[in-house]
Structure formats: C-alpha cells, structure tokens
Amino acid sequence: MTDKITPVLLKDILGPQALTIIADAGVSVSTRFDRASFLGAASDGLSTLSIMERVRHIADALYSALPAGYVDALEIIRAMAPQLTHGFQAVAVTEFVARYGRGDFDRSMEALTDLTRFGSAEFAIRPFLAQDTERTLTVMKQWTSSTDEHVRRLASEGSRPRLPWASRIPSLMVEPTRTASILEALKADPSAYVRKSVANHLNDIAKGRPDWLLDRLAGWSTDNPDTAWIIRHALRTLIKKGEPRALALIGAGHGASVTVRLFSIEPQLVRLGDTIAIDAELVSTSPDDQRLVVDYRVNYARAGGKTAAKVFKLRTLDLSAGKSATLGLRQAIRDFSTRRHHPGHHEVELIVNGVTMASTAFEITSDPAAA
Template identity: 35%
Template sequence: MAEAFSLKDHLFNAEKVAYLGDLFAGAWDGFDRDGFVADVMVELLPLELKQRQQLIARVLGAKLPADLQHSYDIIAAALPAPCDPTLSDDDFGDFIFAPIGDFIAERGLEAPQTSLPMLAEVTTRFSMEFAIRPFLNKWEDQVIAAMEGWVTSDHYHLRRLVSEGTRPRLPWGQKVAMDPLRPLPFLDQLHSDPTRYVTRSVANHLNDLAALHPAEMMDRLEVWDGQAAQQPKEREWLTKHALRNLIKAGDPRAMALLGFRADAPVTGQITATPDPVKIDTAVTLEVTLSSPETVPVLVDYVLHFHRPGGKTGRRVHKLKQAKVQAGKPLVLKKAHKLKGNASTFTLHPGPHWVELQVNGRILAETGFELIA
C-alpha cells in the first residue's frame, strides 16, 4: 500500500533544512551550518507542522547574531531571488522561509522601523501574513502606513500581504484588535488587481468581514460593481466567492447581488431514497422545481444530522445553479454519500432530514432513517 502523503514531511524535512542552512552559510561565514542542521533534525521528526516551523525559527535565531540589524542583513543576503512577479497565481513560494517570519515576529517586534521592511522582503519568497499580525496588534498605525506603500507594489505577493495580513478571521492566524473596517480602502484598490492570487485574498477577506459587518461588506461589492474597474468575469468570480457563506445562509441581499430573486415564484418538492439508508452508502435526493415564469435559481440542500442526546448538526450543500423555464418542471438528482469515516464529523444512526433551499428560501423538506 502506498504511504499516505504527509504535508509536514513534504514542507519541513532534512533536505529543506539543509537547503536553508546552505543559504545562510553562503550569506555569512559565521553561520554554523552543520550545527543548525543537526540541532533541527535531532528534534524535528516527532513534531507536527507548526511545531516544526517554530523549532526551525528557534534554532535559526540561536545561530544568528544577537544584533538585530546584523541578522536582518544576513537574512537579506541569504534569500534567493523573489518569486516571479510576472505570474498571476500558483506561485506560493517555499514554505521553508516561513520560520524566518517567526524569527522576525519574535526578535524584531520592538523594532517595526526595520522589521516591517524585512517582512516585505521575505514575503516575496513566501507569504508573511501570520508574521505581520503581531505587528498589527502592537504597531497598528505604523503597519497601515507601510501597507499604503505595499498596496501599489510591483510584486503581487506584497500586494496580497496587505489583504491577507489584515483579514479579520485569518485561519490559524493571531487575532487582531484592529477595526475590521479599517482595511477597506486597501481592498478598494486591490479588488481590481490583475492577479487571482490577490483577488482570491480579497474575496476571502470579504467573506471574513461578512460575519462581522455584512451590510458594509455588500455595500462595497455594489460600489465595485458600479465602478467596473475589474474584468467582468473576475468581478463576478470575486463577488460569488466573497458571498459564499452568506449564500449558504440564504441571505436575500447576497442572493440578489448574484442575480437570484428571493421572491421568485418557484415551488419545489424533494424526496430521499432509499429509506432507511445505511452508513457508508448513499441517499439519492430528487428535486422537482416549477415556476410560472422563467427564473434563475440557486439550489442548495440543507442536511440535518442526528446527534446523540437529541442534538442535531447542519450542513449546507450545493446542488445546482440553473434556470427554471416557465411551465416546464426542472428535475435534479444527487447521490449524497454518507461516509462513516469522514475526518470532520461522525455519523450517528437515527432520523435525518433534508431541506430544499432555493434562492435562500426553504421550499420543502423530507427525511430518512440512517442505520448502521
């Protein structure tokens, strides 16, 4: 049997550690390359991904000079050429440089005047959105001032850092105390960026903001749509991606921004077969939609899971984006697999039910019994 892919082993391994050691040894004669590799590798293998990153940062810090500016000069000399600035996506850089961000955030937090330019330099090799957040919390005004220059940088990694680093709810990132509306002027500039790497970050940023300030977030989308500064297809993609959680929640205004009427005259039915259905098989959902007029529809189904103790779980799933033609029923089918070994949740035998959601409105529901 093939060995399972290990992300931590792919990103942080002996070869990568030696590569980083070689870069620093080539930049500074005083760098103990062999000691660096040995000190990292003696502890690395049992550790998880984040712990490996922190270990490399700690050992690197022990091998660099105590003088911060001297260390930064060495880092600048050790870095390879930046990621290709002419690309538009799929050039994420090398994860082995992530520990340098940890080092800067740990050793250089009290010196934003030198640390922020260093982070800007490193981020063109690998994104520093996690490392910038401690600086945002301690030196918010200084970071915002630096970002006013970065937002127009020729390098799309640095432009992306402005959006990604200020996200209100960056996954695995340190929480920031800044007003989540403060970065919006940056997004006004970045939403029309020619690179998907940047616009994807803008969309994710807006999706974060939707949980905190949905009205202001959708106000911005409407303004951008009126400005038409972005290519139509990219603007449509960004809008849809930014609204994804509000769409799952059936928000009427979000639906309208994508061209779906919450008051569309659609009726619907949904069935689930077989009943009962066994774990590790599939339940087939069949939906029939009818309308007296031709209308676009965004069709989702909401699956409610049985939980021990009378509790329930809820997940929204996409079914179809389509048009219901006037007087002509639209029939949709989906086999939903009920995996017993899913990594994110556990199925429990018992009553389950499914709601049919069309343009944000629940039109019908059905149920089935899940058995072991």
C-alpha cells in the same frame, strides 16, 4: 495483500527533510550560519508540535544559528529564501522577522515584501499589526499598488480579521473600516490569487459585521467581471443563510417561483465510506427568467440525539420562464478532521434562494450487514 499508504500529515511538511533543506540554504549563503546549532535546536521536540508550532520553533532555531545582530541575520534570511523548496519552509524562515524584527519596523516591512514571494508572510505580519495597527496598515495600503501579486495579496490576506491559524487582531475584528481602503484598492485586481484573498477577507467581515459588508458591496459596480466575482464569493456565507440583501446583490430574489419535481437521495441507508447521490429537478412557475441559488443543508446526527447543520453549495443558475433544471451531485460519507459522522437519521433540505423547498433523508448505520 495490499500495502496501506499512510497519508502525509500537514505538520510533516516541516519534518526532518525540511530542516535539512533550510540548513543547506543557510550554509550555502553564509559561512556565519551555524548548521549544527540550527539542526540540533530545530530537531529537539519537533515531533510533538503542530504545523504552526513548528513554524515558530524553526524560527527560534534560526535565531540560535544566525549572527546576533538583527541586520546581519536578516541579510542571511533573505538570501536563504530563494533556495527553499516548499512554501511552508519559507513561512518558517519568514517567521524569524515576526519574532525578532519588531524593533526594526521599516527594515522588517521591507523584508516581508521580499520574503512573501517565496512563502506567504501573512502570519509574520500579524505581530506588527497587533503592536502598531495603524502604522502597519499604512504600509499594507501601499502594498496594494505593487506590481507583484504576492505583495498585493499580502496586503489583503495579512489583514484578514479571521485569518485561519493566525492570531486575532481585536481592533480589526471590531472595526472592518480599518482595512476598507485596502479592499477598495484591490476590488478589481487582475490576479485571481489576489481576488480570492479579497473575497475571503470580506467573507470574514460578513461573520461579524454583515450590515457593514452589505452596505459596502452595494456601492461596488459589477460591470467589471473581476469585481463581480469577488462580490459573489464574499457573500457566500450570507447567501447560505438566505440573507435577502446578499441574494439581491447577485441578482437573485429571496425565494423563487419554482416547484420541486424531484428531490431524492440514494441509497438512503449507508455506512461510513459510502457515497450518496443527491438529485433534484426544479420547474419554473414564473413568466420571467430568474436566477436561482440552490444549496442543500445536511442536518448531521450527533451524540445524544442532537443535530448539527451544514449548508453546501449545489448550483447557481439562470432558469428561463417555464423551463426545468436537473441538478445532481455525489457526496462521500467519510470523516474529516473537522467533521465526524455518527450513526442515525440525517435530514437533508433543498434550499432555493434562501428558502427550504423540499426535504429528504438518509440513515447512517454502524451495522456492516445492514447497508
């Protein structure tokens, strides 16, 4: 019999072993770190908490184990960080600054620029942004000129309007101009780590202020390949929606002069866990070369006869006049924490430059003998 391997839950990254590593780091740098107090407080109730709840719980446990004064405690925290073995351990330690350092702004900002090198301080900066947005953004703008890519990334990632797992900053959701100077400063950053954050930040803005984003990006030169990369990835949500201005910014028109020679899914009857093959062939009907953004939309069956659509990227390509292109991929039909499959009819649409040009379908069955 084959043993089943249980996947590690994300929250278990901050499990008992991580607590021991954090405790060992504390006692190794200071005799004033109370190991027993930390382990007792951090272990209490840990098993029921999510990953971000554990981050906050560990930060509070650190408070019970450190000297009462913030200045002395922070000195120990900063000395502990290099000895941690996982980024999320450092995130938990950095959270101490967010929870107990808001009354000492300058010292806390200095600490975050140091701690973010070991585990991103993107979550720890959020309470400071909520408390004094303008003052914190002023410091974050200064971070964009740092020689350390981790600090530059923190300027963008920490101020994202829709940072996953983080608290929302209402003023940044409403008015993206407040972070515009940060994004401008990083729009040609040499680090892919930073550029990805900038693109994600801009994509956040696309979900609430698409016109603002399109106007801003229209003024950015694509001569620098790093800037061009950011623009393409920043526009991904709008491109999937077929937004004409977004398509134009990456050199594609709305709609395309092509015919669909093939669009198929095999097999068309599947069970959960199976893999489908999606294949397409496009033929140019244009006398000119054209850029094609090819996506596909799956209309997932839901309970009660409802459907929920999700657009996936297939390929972006340049198609020469009169030529054809064959595209294909394999997609596993399996459940995720963010998406569960239901038996029923699933229509799939082929989208070229924002326009649906063909459709097919597959069926998910719950009958083990049917597929």
